[in-house]
Amino acid sequence: MLGGLSEKLRGALDRFTRGGADRQEVEDLVREIQRSLIAADVDVELVFALSENIKKRAFEQVPAGLTRREHIVKVVYDELTAVLGAEKSAVSLKPKKILLAGLYGSGKTTTAAKLARFYQKKGLRTALVCCDTVRPAAFEQLKQLAERIDAEFYGEKGEKDSLIVLKNAVKKVRADVIIVDSSGRNALDDSLIEEIKALDSFLNPDERILVIPGDIGQAAKQQASAFAGALRITNVIVTKLDATAKGGGALTACHSTGAKVVFITVGETPEDLQEYDPKKFVARLLGFPDLETLLEKAKTVVDEEKAKKVVSGDFTIEEFYEQIESVQKMGPLSQVMDMMGLGSMRAKVPGGLDVQEAKMKKWGHIIKSMTREEKSNPDTINPSRVHRIAVGSGTDESDVRELLSSYGKIKKMMKKMSPGKLKRSGLFRKFGFR
Numbered sequence: 001m002l003g004g005l006s007e008k009l010r011g012a013l014d015r016f017t018r019g020g021a022d023r024q025e026v027e028d029l030v031r032e033i034q035r036s037l038i039a040a041d042v043d044v045e046l047v048f049a050l051s052e053n054i055k056k057r058a059f060e061q062v063p064a065g066l067t068r069r070e071h072i073v074k075v076v077y078d079e080l081t082a083v084l085g086a087e088k089s090a091v092s093l094k095p096k097k098i099l100l101a102g103l104y105g106s107g108k109t110t111t112a113a114k115l116a117r118f119y120q121k122k123g124l125r126t127a128l129v130c131c132d133t134v135r136p137a138a139f140e141q142l143k144q145l146a147e148r149i150d151a152e153f154y155g156e157k158g159e160k161d162s163l164i165v166l167k168n169a170v171k172k173v174r175a176d177v178i179i180v181d182s183s184g185r186n187a188l189d190d191s192l193i194e195e196i197k198a199l200d201s202f203l204n205p206d207e208r209i210l211v212i213p214g215d216i217g218q219a220a221k222q223q224a225s226a227f228a229g230a231l232r233i234t235n236v237i238v239t240k241l242d243a244t245a246k247g248g249g250a251l252t253a254c255h256s257t258g259a260k261v262v263f264i265t266v267g268e269t270p271e272d273l274q275e276y277d278p279k280k281f282v283a284r285l286l287g288f289p290d291l292e293t294l295l296e297k298a299k300t301v302v303d304e305e306k307a308k309k310v311v312s313g314d315f316t317i318e319e320f321y322e323q324i325e326s327v328q329k330m331g332p333l334s335q336v337m338d339m340m341g342l343g344s345m346r347a348k349v350p351g352g353l354d355v356q357e358a359k360m361k362k363w364g365h366i367i368k369s370m371t372r373e374e375k376s377n378p379d380t381i382n383p384s385r386v387h388r389i390a391v392g393s394g395t396d397e398s399d400v401r402e403l404l405s406s407y408g409k410i411k412k413m414m415k416k417m418s419p420g421k422l423k424r425s426g427l428f429r430k431f432g433f434r
């Protein structure tokens with residue numbers, strides 16, 4: 001997709017991840033990213049700002065759990081996501097009326113059918129209304145598309161006044177969602193504005209969607225602002241991203257004007273519409289084999305503060321418990337190792353991950369069965385309390401004793417150890433994982 005941008009970025013990252021992560025290599029990476037973005041018609045100033053951010057952040061302190069190289073890949077991902085739209089914009093799930101606007105040939109009519117498919121798949125009945133009374137073939141084009149996807153169609157062949165067509169359509173159409181296709185012009189001239197404004201004020205749509213062709217690159221900026229000035233555009237759809245090398249420019253330009261891109265189109269059939277999620281988009285664009293794992297890991301690192309407490313030995317059994325709980329919420333235990341910066345030890349753990357995970361689960365139950373006082377002063381837990389906790393948590397007394405002794409040992413050990421030593425320590429055997 002995006003005519004080579006993806007390949008170029010992938011190539012650059014690939015070369016980078018095979019090398020070290022020193023200054024020269026970061027410089028090279030940034031230069032290649034610059035080149036590929038400029039080739040995709042992304043605004044030069046934006047590219048330079050992004051480059052500076054990458055360089056600045058590349059050598060800041062690496063979050064626990066990530067290598068410097070992973071950190072830099074994550075930084076590249078973050079910075080690209082930021083210029084390509086940051087957060088995913090919400091698509092209305094039950095709009096009643098949608099008005100499409102856009103210049104000549106931008107992809108309005110085909111997009112109307114794509115949108116109809118999208119809402120059909122959500123279980124809504126859709127209607128396509130032809131308010132393009134300028135281009136003679138527009139009526140047939142939309143009618144055929146409607147037949148192809150089995151949507152309701154309304155249009156009036158020969159009628160020159162689009163407002164009359166719209167008024168009749170609103171009376172006749174039975175569908176849940178009305179999608180109104182409008183005519184395009186070569187430029188955003190007064191007559192186009194007049195016409196679309198008239199349609200808009202009669203229809204009072206839930207969505208006014210601007211259709212922008214991806215192949216105009218950063219010129220999308222002018223189009224987006226001009227339309228936003230004339231019509232209260234709610235959302236943008238960027239089309240033809242399968243067939244242009246300038247899509248990067250169009251998407252970044254839209255975002256820079258504050259336009260919300262909700263869909264992109266990537267082909268000519270009614271199925272070729274995709275919800276636009278900048279994060280997923282960039283992940284795909286970079287195609288970095290481990291990007292998803294890396295991002296998971298980086299997310300885990302958000303709990304770094306807590307993990308640090310654990311690693312430094314400065315934790316109560318309650319904090320230890322919280323850690324276990326969050327591990328269970330996060331899924332496989334492997335991630336807690338990553339969180340502690342111990343991912344590389346994973347393979348060495350005897351018994352495999354399943355055994356450990358079962359044990360973690362038990363520990364979770366046990367700690368839940370402890371009273372507040374027992375949690376803050378585990379030393380006070382005598383044999384009769386051990387018995388009560390075991391019964392309450394559906395475990396054996398030996399499990400409870402094992403947890404308490406592991407907790408005590410780990411705490412003591414962590415306090416004594418530097419992080420480097422910790423990694424080499426065979427920690428997990430001491431953890432009680434066998």
Ligand SMILES: Nc1nc2c(ncn2[C@@H]2O[C@H](COP(=O)(O)OP(=O)(O)OP(=O)(O)O)[C@@H](O)[C@H]2O)c(=O)[nH]1
Pocket residue numbers: 102103104105106107108109110111132135138183184185239240241242243265266267268272
């Ligand atoms: N490859 C590709 N072609 C597309 C895409 N979207 C639209 N097109 C093509 O672009 C051309 C114009 O699309 P239309 O939907 O007719 O555009 P329009 O804005 O309605 O055009 P006017 O009504 O003349 O203003 C058609 O040939 C479409 O098939 C896309 O995502 N990918």
Ligand SMILES: [Mg+2]
Pocket residue numbers: 108109110132138181182184
């Ligand atoms: Mg059209």
